Amino acid sequence: MSIHLRAARYLLPALLLALLGEASAQTIVYRCPGPPVLYTDALSAKEAQEKGCRTIEGAPITVLQPARRPAPPASGTVSSNARPNESKVESQQQRGRDSERRSVLQAELRNAESKLSELRAEYNNGTPERRGEERNYQKYLDRVAELKASITRQEADIEALKREISKLP
CATH class of the missing domain: 1.10.287 (Helix Hairpins)
Known part of the structure; x- marks a missing residue:
């Protein structure tokens, strides 16, 4: 029995090193907390730990490109998001809302x-x-x-x- 234990004592670290070598060959993806939640593979282990990030293992990752924003309007033009004067609340109506509140x-x-x-x-x-x-x-x-x-x-x-x-x- 002592021969098997000695062999296991030497084989176990070798197996662990082989497994760790395979895992390090794969990209490690981190999930970092906070609004917005960040998924990245561009951090070192130390940076990820400092930011409170956790590793994601075995989960497929889909990368979505952000939606393109329209170019800002040229100077001198009115933005379509600007409120027209009709949307303002009249003072009488506002007083009614305040009294109801x-x-x-x-x-x-x-x-x-x-x-x-x-x-x-x-x-x-x-x-x-x-x-x-x-x-x-x-x-x-x-x-x-x-x-x-x-x-x-x-x-x-x-x-x-x-x-x-x-x-x-």
């Missing part, structure tokens, strides 16, 4: 404040009443923590709604 935000604020008062009443300053299904004390503690988190979220929502209302004209 204000009323919607105020309704949301009232709902959020009433929900917050219900949550605070149930929370009872950190000692809510135990329910029948909470025979296990950990279930009770979990519900208390969930109530506290809900109160914190609701308070943050109320502050955000107040900020939005204050931004309106």
Whole structure:
């Protein structure tokens, strides 16, 4: 048995070197995160690691050419993307939209404040009443923590709604 183990000890590194040699002959493609996701084979292993890129193995890669953009208009001509005067909103119409938005935000604020008062009443300053299904004390503690988190979220929502209302004209 010792002869087989010695042979395996020498053959295993040789096999690994042969496999690594074949893999290095192929192009290594990296997938790099970020908007937009980048697929490239032009990075070294160190650069790819620094950028947080991962290797793609065994996946077929299709390269798409970007769509050609039209040439910019010559100076002195009006771009087709420019808004004509007809598309502008009249001030009366904008005031109507603003007042509608204000009323919607105020309704949301009232709902959020009433929900917050219900949550605070149930929370009872950190000692809510135990329910029948909470025979296990950990279930009770979990519900208390969930109530506290809900109160914190609701308070943050109320502050955000107040900020939005204050931004309106």
